[in-house]
Amino acid sequence: MAKYRIGVDVGGTNTDAAIIDILNTDSPSRGVCASVKTPTTPDVTSGIYTAIQNALSQSHVERNDVVSVAIGTTHFVNAVVQADSNRLSRVAVVRLCGPFTRQVPPFAEFPSDLKEIMGGPVFYLEGGLEIDGREIAPLDDGQIKSTVKEIQDAGVKMVALVGVFSPLDHSGIHEETCRKRMLELDSSLSIVCSHSIGGVGLLERENATIVNASILPLAKKTVRAFCAAMVKLELQCTLYLTQNDGTLTDAGTAAELPIKTFASGPTNSMTGAAFLASLDRGGKPSEQQVLVVDIGGTTSDVCALLPSGFPRQAPNYVEVGGIRTAFSMPEVLSVGLGGGSRVSVDEQTGAVRVGPESVGHYLTSKAMVFGGDVMTTTDIVVASGKSDVGDKSNISGISVEIARTARAQIQRILERAIDGMKTSDQPVVLLLVGGGSIIYMDGLKGVAECIIPPHHDSANAVGAAIAKVAGEVDMIELLEGKNESEVLEAAKKRAIEAAVARGADREDVKVVAIDKIPLSYATNKATRLVIKAVGKLAASDGSISQQTTDYSMGTDNEAAIEEHNRMAKSASETPQSPAKPSAQIDLDTYRPNVRNSTWYISPVDLEYIATGTGVLGTGGGGPSHLQFLECLQNIYASGYTGNMRVVEPSTLGDSDTCITGLWFGAPSVSGERIPAATELTTAIENCLRIAGKTDLHAIVTGEIGGGNGLSAFSSSVTYDVPVLDGDLMGRAYPTLEHCTPYVYGLPATPCAVADGKNNVGLVLNAESNRRAETMARSQCIDLGLMVGLSTAPLTGAETKRYIIPNTISQAWYIGRAVHRARRSKSDMIQAIFDTSPGKLLYTGKIIDVKRDVSRGYTMGHCLLAPLGSDEQETTSKSDAHDDGSDESRYLIVPFQNEFLYAAYTDPQTPEDPSKQDVICTVPDLISLLGQDGAGLGSQELRYGLRVNVIAMAAHPLWTTEAGLRVGGPKGFGLDMAWSKLGEYCEPMSVIREFSRDI
CATH class of the missing domain: 3.30.1490 (Dna Ligase; domain 1)
Incomplete structure (x- = not known):
């Protein structure tokens, strides 16, 4: 009876193989009959062949008793990371979108070399869905026919087919129907439908679909080679590949969806560790969480296991080769600590330092216990009496004090890594695997139990073998x-x-x-x-599936290996993406282009502003990324002609006409049904027409926080008028009535909303600006929950009276400060406050997040706990810290999209107002920043994040009775008074600082 499974994991250094007796998994060894390592070969396949052959020889298992082989490989992702033109193909992109998505075209974020290799023709066809399931437009057979003809004329065979809201369409019916019709016209095309790749988020899903389509020829060749190796090994069982989420896919499916195998290595280690530690048999109490630490020679990878036994998946998007993609990958924290980490001693101070440098796979020749001259963590382990590997006489020069100090550092590094990956404050069961796990010597804070399971050094191969x-x-x-x-x-x-x-x-x-x-x-x-x-995998008849057999037919084994050797290519540095222009400049010497009191916006300026608007978003405003990409496209398309520009409000005449154009709706829609890039223009033109205005002199930004902080630049280009350096909120707020002119009684009407299909809704008059908001939002819902919005034009005098000045400059200065601090590893918070004075309210880690949707808004709160004393070095040392703060207490930050207030609270009853000590409220700006200085939206908050909570004083327009009535605590139904944070300081002006008048 067939009863053995073989697992293979291909790593950067070694290829591991393990054989499992699936009928004997209750044994102490969990049924592991043999596990072996062999060097990973350039062609990958021959290394796999050798590893399996050695495992079979060692275990004496009969080939006919093997029921499956499961392989985890990095071969496909390496082709992308290395930008290997020999292994990647051009891809035509077909969007089923009707008039939408033109705002950001395909390949917008691709690094130049990958775009050069993969970039094929792009088509926008009828089709796609609204968020409520309605068709944007039915498929058009004539369009499909002409598209296939153009793809044929371009000589392209790979196609990425992407429909708006295709994940909403349960069977991907638009994509699948279009695919079927295209194949009827040309059966030689290889078409990948995006709904089979990822979830909501069109650009990231599209990027992943393009990458998948590009590596299809490589995937099919690789799978054929794997199957050829199976034939050569005389294995007649089913071949599987392991996927990013720790599960199996048959070889034929893997050849069609190779992107889903990109990150299977870490997942194999995690699931293998859980199996070897018998957690699948109730090996841990239900109230405990499980973390796996895989310690190699150079790094330690930490991952949290969910109750399902699978690793926690990374949130949002992941980058592969510099491309933002949306597909399932495990969330892994890697730290520079391994069995080969160097231990150095400062000759002057005597300070001991562990890692992150490592001798890597030279451990057995360079470590002191093996006769080398480099002190490593392995030497510290032996000197501490925790292991007897090598020759202990070689480490006689390591003093007790050095060993003690290094050992304490190893403990601290592991504790921080573990704490950073915890999913809750429950006790931790720690599984240690990997060849470097001997460096674990001492108990770790917060760890209830540490388990080093049998065959821990082959957990990755075991994970592949037992994958479900x-x-x-x-x-x-x-x-x-x-x-x-x-x-x-x-x-x-x-x-x-x-x-x-x-x-x-x-x-x-x-x-x-x-x-x-x-x-x-x-x-x-x-x-x-x-x-x-x-x-678990169902029992099979022990034969290779027909689909897999088809891939192996007609392929010469040696020829396949030779082909892989020819295609093997060493890794090269990935060029920077055009979406990261600041990475290519000297941040300290860069100067914006300001001439004749006009600031001409560059790609670097846009990147700074986008980063700054995230901080000023105060938890809301939606992500800035899409608007940033659209503005970049406008600059690149214009050839840097300078039509995107900023002037000071003082340049306006009192009778001049200004108008604002805002994106209005749900961020969950804008990230999928990307705008057509006509919505703002249509709304503005209708507003101007109804108001009887024929001339337009400037665009004023509605809100500087989040994505709308960049929206005015698109309208600026369209109308060839400047953007004013300022906005009508000074932050982000959730409703239309929070624009300062409307707070002070000016009517928002007439206002217009427009979608990409040229549908326009008007609110000619409303009894209040709050009613105008609800009326406009009703039309927004009917138009698919994302529209362009324009409100009543303002005169120059009104604009100058109610604008919050210099906020585009403020976003620029904040963004520059963040990017500089990232590169120089300097104090992030102090860098921000050097440009925009504020207070650091709290530094801690999120231990709870609660959300609900009420009245269309995301409501909730996050609870922060103080950092431990040994974590304090990661916090800001700036003197901008609020002297009255108390970081020994817990902090609660409620939000209604934006953050409403911050208060010390009792961790047992955090929502009880009687237990709260409020330290800051709206209208003052409260922002939560990640460790990289990026502003976090309320939708991005999750357990374990270390954050800095900062606050900045609101503009005086918000601190009057009228301002507080709408934008203060009472405006959000909070029973608390506003207490002044500090004096408002008008932001610096880029135009004044960098002006080069000629």
Whole structure:
């Protein structure tokens, strides 16, 4: 009876293989019959062949008793990271989008070398969905036919097919129908549908789809070579590849969706560790969390295991080869600590330093215990009496004090890494795997139990061997008027069926994860459901599947290996993305282009401003990335002609006409149904027409916080008029009535909303500006929850009276400070406050986040705990810290999209107002910054993040009775008084500082 599974994991240095007796997993060894290491070969395949051959020889397992082989490989991702033109193909991109998505074209974020290799023709066709499931437009057969002809004429065979909200369309019907019609016209095309690659987020999903399509020829060749190796090994079992989430996919599917195998290595280690430690048999109390630390020669990789037994997945997007992509990858924290880490002693001070430098795979020749002259962590282990590897007489020169100090540093590095990956404040069960795990010598704070399982040095191969099969459903459901329980049950059944269809044993499949994510501003209870079902691999007949056999037919084994050797290419530095212009300049010497009191915006300026608007977003405003990319496209397309420019408000005449154009709606829509780039123009033109204005002299930014902080630049280019250095909020706020002119009684009407299909809605008059907001939002919902909005034109005199001055400059200075501090590793907070005075309210880590959607807004709070004494060196040392703060207490920060107030609180009852000591409220600006200085949106907050909570004083327009009535605590229904944070300091002006009048 076939009863053995073989797992293989291809690493950068070694290829590991393990054989598991699946009928004997209750044994102390968990059924591991053999595990071996062999050097990874340039062609990958021959190394896999050698590893399996050696494992079979060592275990004496009969080949006919092997039921499956599962391989985890980095071969595909290396082709992208190395920008290898021999292994990547050109890709045509077809968007099913109607008039939308023109704002940011495909390949906008690709590094120049990858765009040169992959960039093919781009097409925008009818099709796609709104968030509520309506068609944007039906598919057009004539368009599809002409598109196929143009793809043929371009000589391209690989196609990425991307439909707006295709994850909403449960079967990807628009994409699949279009794919079928294209193949009917040309069956030689290889077409990848985006709904099979990722979830909501069009650009990231599209990027991943392009990458997947580009490596399809390589994937098919590689799988053929793997199958050829199987034939050469005389193995007649099924071949699988392991995926990023720790589950299996058959070889044929992997050849079609290779991107899903990109990051399987770390996942294999984590799932293998859990199996070897018997956690699948109830090896830990339910109240404890499990972390895995895989210690190699150079680094330690830390990952959190979820109750499902799979690693926690990385949030948001991941970068591969400099490209932002959206596909499932484990969240892994790597620190520079391994068995080969160098230990150095400062001759003058005697200070001992551990890592991050390492001797790597030269450990057995360079470490002192092995006769070398480099002191390593392995030497410290032996000197501490914790291991007897090597020759102890070689380390007689290591003093007791050096060993003690180095040992304490090793302990501290591990403690920090573990704390950074915790998913809660529950006790931790720590699994140590990897060849370098001997450096663990002392108990770690917060760790209830540490387990070094058997065969820990081959956990990655074991993880591949025991990998299960998963089915996942990632969709958006409109729950209004539906029975939520019935919808959820139906989705769970679909996930189970998906797992079974992929080879899982139906009797073993269970739903292991359910995520319900309500979408902001959606009144139809639009909710994203992500459901995963997992089961063990079903018994097979022991033969290679027909699909896999097809890949192996007609391929000469030696020829396949020779082909891989020819294509092997050493890694090269990935060129910078055009979306990261500041990375290519000297930040200290860069000067913006200001001539004749006009600031001409460059790509670097845009990047600075985008970073600054994130900080000024105070938790809301939506991400700036899309607007940043659109503005970059405008600059690049114009050939740097200088039509994107900024002037001071004082240049306006009192009778001049100014207008604002804002994006209005849900960020969850803007990231998927990317605008057509006509919405703002259409709204502005209708507003001007109704108001009887024929001349336009300037664009004024509606809100500087978040994505809208850059929106005025698009309108500036369209109308060839300048943007004023200032905005109408000085931050981000959630509603239209929070613009300063409307706070002080000016009417927002007439106002217009417009979508990319030239639908226009008007509010000619409203009894109040709050009513104008609700009326406009009703039309916004009907138009798909993302529109361009323009409000009543302002005169020059009104604009100068109500504008918050110099806030575009302020965003620029903040952004420059953040980028400089990142590069120089200097004090991030002090750098920001040197440009925009403020106070550091708190430095801590998030230990709880609660969210709900009420009235269309994301409501909730986050709770922060103080850092431990040994973590303090990571915090700011600036003298800008609020002298009255107390970081021994906990801090709560409630939000309604934006952060509303910060208060010390009791961690047991944090929401009890009687236990709160408020230290800052709106309208003062409260921002949470990540360790890289980036402003965090309320939607990005999660457990474990270390953050700095900063505050800046609001402009005086917000601190009057009228300003506080709308933008202060009472305006948000809070029963608390505003207390002045400090004196407002007008931001510096880029125009005045850098002016070169000629």
